[in-house]
Amino acid sequence: MQKKTPDYDNVFKTMKSKHKRLFISVINDIFDKEYPLDAKVEVLPSEGYLTESETADGSKEIEEQISDFLIKIGSEVYLLECQSYDDGSMAIRIAEYAFIVARQSATWDIGHATIPMPRFSVIYVKRTERTPKNTTITFRFPDGQEVKYESENVIIEEFTKEYIVEKRLFPYIPFYIARYEKEIASEGNIENAVNDLEYFRDEMSRLYKTGELSDEELLDLTGFVNTIITHITNGNKNEERLVSVMGGTVIETESEKLRREGISQGEAKMLIKMGKKDGLDDATILKRMQEWIGLSLEQAATYLEQYGKQTV
Secondary structure (H helix, E strand, O other): OOOOHHHHHHHHHHHHHHHHHHHHHHHHHHHOOOOOOOOOEEEEEOEEEEEEEEEOOOEEEEEOOOEEEEEEEEEEEEEEEOOOOOOOOOOHHHHHHHHHHHHHHHHOOEEEEOOHHHHHHHHEEHHHHOOOHHHHHEEOOOOOOEEEEEEEEEEHHHHHHHHHHHOHHHHHHHHHHHHHHHHOOOOOHHHHHHHHHHHHHHHHHHHOOOOOOHHHHHHHHHHHHHHHHHHHHHOOHHHHHHHHHOOOOOOOOOOHHHHHHHHHHHHHHHHHHHHHHHHHHHHHHHHHHHHOOOHHHHHHHHHHHOOHHHHH
């Protein structure tokens, strides 16, 4: 069983919750659309469903799956699933996600129902020999009819850094460095990785100065890149050099610590307010704070105690 990479998932989840605007260009590029970058974007709730998964010892366990990203622009709904590795169950998971979405917007009358399926794409952070170019779901009916539901996958490793910047595919930037994972993790030659990071740093700075990236977007994109770097390096000798390229530092200063704690506190307060409004129990709210913000259970519990009663 392949190693799971929660840092990749957490970065994608945080981007979708805080910076949904940045995904308009991604939608345009994948589905050949021309939405303006100030188009209204609605992130739809992704209801969970129960499915079987295989554990490390080969046994089965039931777990809840939640789709990565359901986004609505105008009347169109898009399903984006971010994967850090090949997954043989991806096609069936996409089918299940799609039916959940379709059920929410289905229309029906006596003896007839119309189920509008969303457009979808799987975004692969890394590529192996098994990574498929397309994801295809074939619906086969008892009378022999077959309908193919298909979409081309996004494989970030195939994108050049120039294309990513030209098309403003900002959500791909944090994951770009994954193509150098082998060299970085083994403490090999990382000059190409350094050069590419310098390119993104300079281009992001340029676009910030021209107003295409906000203060928060620039800051968070830089932080997301460093999160992936620290995940890959896992504390090896390459970490400090690579993180410093993006303007970060492995050793956190007191001012940075205070600022980070302030941001985390604000995000926690927002998640608690949203969770209470949606009727979530405390355990679910605590889990969200840990997974979405990276808080420890102790810190999350402190914030819940501090702000939970204020939002009731």
